[in-house]
Amino acid sequence: MIPCRGAMQSDYMHWAKYQAPVRYSLSSSEVPHFRLDSLPLAIADLDLDGASHPRFAPLRQAIAERYGVTAEMVVTANGTSMANFLAMAALIAPGDEVIFEQPAYEPMLASARFLGASVAWAERRAEEGFRLDIDQLREVTSDRTRLIALTNLHNPSSALTDEDDLRAIGAIAERCGAHVLVDEVYLDSAVPPRPTSALLGPQFVVTNSLTKVYGLSGLRCGWILAEPELAERMWRLNDLFGVNNAHQAEMLSCFAFDHLDEISAGTEKRLQSNRALFNTFIAGRGDVACMTAEHGITAFALWAGGDTQRLDTLLRTKYDTSIVPGCWFDMPDRFRVGLGGDTNMLREALGRLGAALDELK
Numbered sequence: 001m002i003p004c005r006g007a008m009q010s011d012y013m014h015w016a017k018y019q020a021p022v023r024y025s026l027s028s029s030e031v032p033h034f035r036l037d038s039l040p041l042a043i044a045d046l047d048l049d050g051a052s053h054p055r056f057a058p059l060r061q062a063i064a065e066r067y068g069v070t071a072e073m074v075v076t077a078n079g080t081s082m083a084n085f086l087a088m089a090a091l092i093a094p095g096d097e098v099i100f101e102q103p104a105y106e107p108m109l110a111s112a113r114f115l116g117a118s119v120a121w122a123e124r125r126a127e128e129g130f131r132l133d134i135d136q137l138r139e140v141t142s143d144r145t146r147l148i149a150l151t152n153l154h155n156p157s158s159a160l161t162d163e164d165d166l167r168a169i170g171a172i173a174e175r176c177g178a179h180v181l182v183d184e185v186y187l188d189s190a191v192p193p194r195p196t197s198a199l200l201g202p203q204f205v206v207t208n209s210l211t212k213v214y215g216l217s218g219l220r221c222g223w224i225l226a227e228p229e230l231a232e233r234m235w236r237l238n239d240l241f242g243v244n245n246a247h248q249a250e251m252l253s254c255f256a257f258d259h260l261d262e263i264s265a266g267t268e269k270r271l272q273s274n275r276a277l278f279n280t281f282i283a284g285r286g287d288v289a290c291m292t293a294e295h296g297i298t299a300f301a302l303w304a305g306g307d308t309q310r311l312d313t314l315l316r317t318k319y320d321t322s323i324v325p326g327c328w329f330d331m332p333d334r335f336r337v338g339l340g341g342d343t344n345m346l347r348e349a350l351g352r353l354g355a356a357l358d359e360l361k
């Protein structure tokens, strides 16, 4: 057996990647995949000379323009996942304290633990609409705190952290010389869209990608927005990890940024229909409760029946349907539902979820 030192893997990511596929997925947190060849793209548009292009400037420029920052603030990475890891690796050393929201996205937490951080918590309570408890955050912050890590929109609940709260979190971090890492991979599905918190000051470090809201997970186009000196540290650090990104993927990502409005046309309308279907589903059930889905691609519901792994197992084995059990967020009587899929699929999936819930009554 290979000896294991602390968090050497993400158990959630392994689980999520290797579950048998189902026809009616409520576990995916992405919108449907977008076929780039439905746009006017020719193979000759890609640079296939075999060379890599360090810090590929056109992609950094495209990201900078879309989010209103300078290109020096943009570091590209393999998805938000690598962006989160790279950001944390540049910011924390073994023994440093990182404050996480609870419930948290497990791979971020596992990355911090892999880097030797000690973890403290600030709660997001369901009764408060999963708003981050800023007072508790202030209390748990110490002079060992190097980082406050959160997701906005929150995975799993899709709660929005507004600008006032973000500024308050920034001030808490500033007082102890820490940074705030905000994973914004769902933020472009806020209603209405919100600006990136990278604009709020140099203590903010933001990660994002074209995966969730744009249906382009295959490109692995992720990035970090950080003040230029810190961004430079991340580029240098990446000489240890990825060195350069796959250049053809970078070119396709530039092409995607040029066509992002076409790529996302229809997404918000579909999400609105799906959120409405889900809200109606919840209103019709006495055994499931959930805050109204207003933003984002996911919702986090409470089941009166207890451990939702039982529900997921029944859904997968009998109903060809999936959810994410709340155990992955340390809230086993909740489950996460993804609302990004095709609306007809989602309607059928919710019907099957209702049938499984009835069966377990």
Ligand SMILES: Cc1ncc(COP(=O)(O)O)c(C=O)c1O
Binding pocket: 029, 078, 079, 080, 081, 082, 105, 151, 155, 183, 185, 208, 209, 210, 211, 212, 217, 222
């Ligand atoms: C909060 C959060 N960050 C990052 C990711 C991974 O994103 P990417 O595919 O860009 O690596 C996910 C995927 O579920 C996520 O929920």
